[in-house]
Amino acid sequence: METLYPRGFWPAISLPGVLWLIALFVVPFYAIAATAAGRLDPIFGSSIPEWNPLYWQPDAFSFVLDGLASPGGIFREVFLRTIAYVALAVGLCLALGYPVAYYMSRLRGRLRNAFLVLMIVPFWVPYLMRIFAWVNLLQDDGLVNRILAATGFLDPQSWLDGRPSTVILGLVYGWVPFLILPLFAALERIDPSLIEGALDLGASPARAFLRVTLPLSKQGILAGTVIIMLPMFGDFYTAQLLGTQKNAMIGTLISFYLTQATAGPAQGRGAALVIVLALLVSSLTVYYLVSTARAARGAGR
Numbered sequence: 001m002e003t004l005y006p007r008g009f010w011p012a013i014s015l016p017g018v019l020w021l022i023a024l025f026v027v028p029f030y031a032i033a034a035t036a037a038g039r040l041d042p043i044f045g046s047s048i049p050e051w052n053p054l055y056w057q058p059d060a061f062s063f064v065l066d067g068l069a070s071p072g073g074i075f076r077e078v079f080l081r082t083i084a085y086v087a088l089a090v091g092l093c094l095a096l097g098y099p100v101a102y103y104m105s106r107l108r109g110r111l112r113n114a115f116l117v118l119m120i121v122p123f124w125v126p127y128l129m130r131i132f133a134w135v136n137l138l139q140d141d142g143l144v145n146r147i148l149a150a151t152g153f154l155d156p157q158s159w160l161d162g163r164p165s166t167v168i169l170g171l172v173y174g175w176v177p178f179l180i181l182p183l184f185a186a187l188e189r190i191d192p193s194l195i196e197g198a199l200d201l202g203a204s205p206a207r208a209f210l211r212v213t214l215p216l217s218k219q220g221i222l223a224g225t226v227i228i229m230l231p232m233f234g235d236f237y238t239a240q241l242l243g244t245q246k247n248a249m250i251g252t253l254i255s256f257y258l259t260q261a262t263a264g265p266a267q268g269r270g271a272a273l274v275i276v277l278a279l280l281v282s283s284l285t286v287y288y289l290v291s292t293a294r295a296a297r298g299a300g301r
Contacts, residue, residue: 029278036060036271040264047268060265060272068276075253075273082249085164085239086232089171090225093179096172097224101183102213105190119184122177131241134170135160138242162244170242171232179224186220187213219295226288230281250277 034049037056041048050056067075104115122130137143138159145156159166190213198208236251250273257270 032271032274036268036275038268040268046263047265047271060268061275063265063269064272064276075250078248078253079250081247082233082251085168085171085249086229089168089175089232090229092168092172093176093228094221094225097176097179097183098221101180101187101220104180104184105187116184119177119180127174128237130174131170131238134173135241138166160242160244162246164243164247167239167243167247170238171235174235174238175228175232178228182223182227183217183220186217186223190216219292222288222291226284229284233277233281 031049034051034056035047037053037058037060038048038050039055039057040046064075067073068079070076104112104119107115139145140156140158142159144159148154149156194212194216195208198212199205203211234251234254236249236255239247239249239252240255254270254273254277257266257273261270
């Protein structure tokens, strides 16, 4: 392999991607860290980034961590609410998405292609526009309430009055297609002869699924979960558009501190919240990478 390419070929090929990551990820993230650990302007009282790490101040981080750890901390309730919303939304996405992905993996020909197109179509419409569509549907005089009134199945509801269920279902609606595709890819790669062998050895269809299909699709479940969980933690417009202030998530607080409450140390605290949230989601990503590496080592034995 080395003789086919000149020395330095692969580093040269990867250089544009590395520069792209440095310019659009490393530098902006360092700017956030510099803002979180910066100081206040003595005249205007606004946060000033401190680019020299030797002069970084921990005040904003101390404020955020105290607000998260203290029983009555101002961030604690929002942080726990965010975890609960994301956990419930991911669970519902798995409950809805796994059967769809399993069914798609068993299809062949044009029917499979039709289902794949249906899964890809939502990617053509921006997420924000789809949530705005649900705002119109769920208004007091929206289509959902008109259908309920016409059928008499339920009384018309105030769906946008701060119900957690509305926000959770909005998250599920927005992100479930991103879960189905990696699940489909994992299930489609499973050798059907393994399932047939389990059935031939006397396993029931349910037991064959639990002992063969489900373990072999674990990496797809982890990949899909990470793909949808990371943006859910930073999501702020779903709770903002489909709920009220009592549905605020951690992304809502970050948006408030960075775009609205810009006076005093607000921006520094918002940047510190970004860092804390990034560390949280990074731990999930590390777990996925470690699990994937273990699975790869196990498959290579």
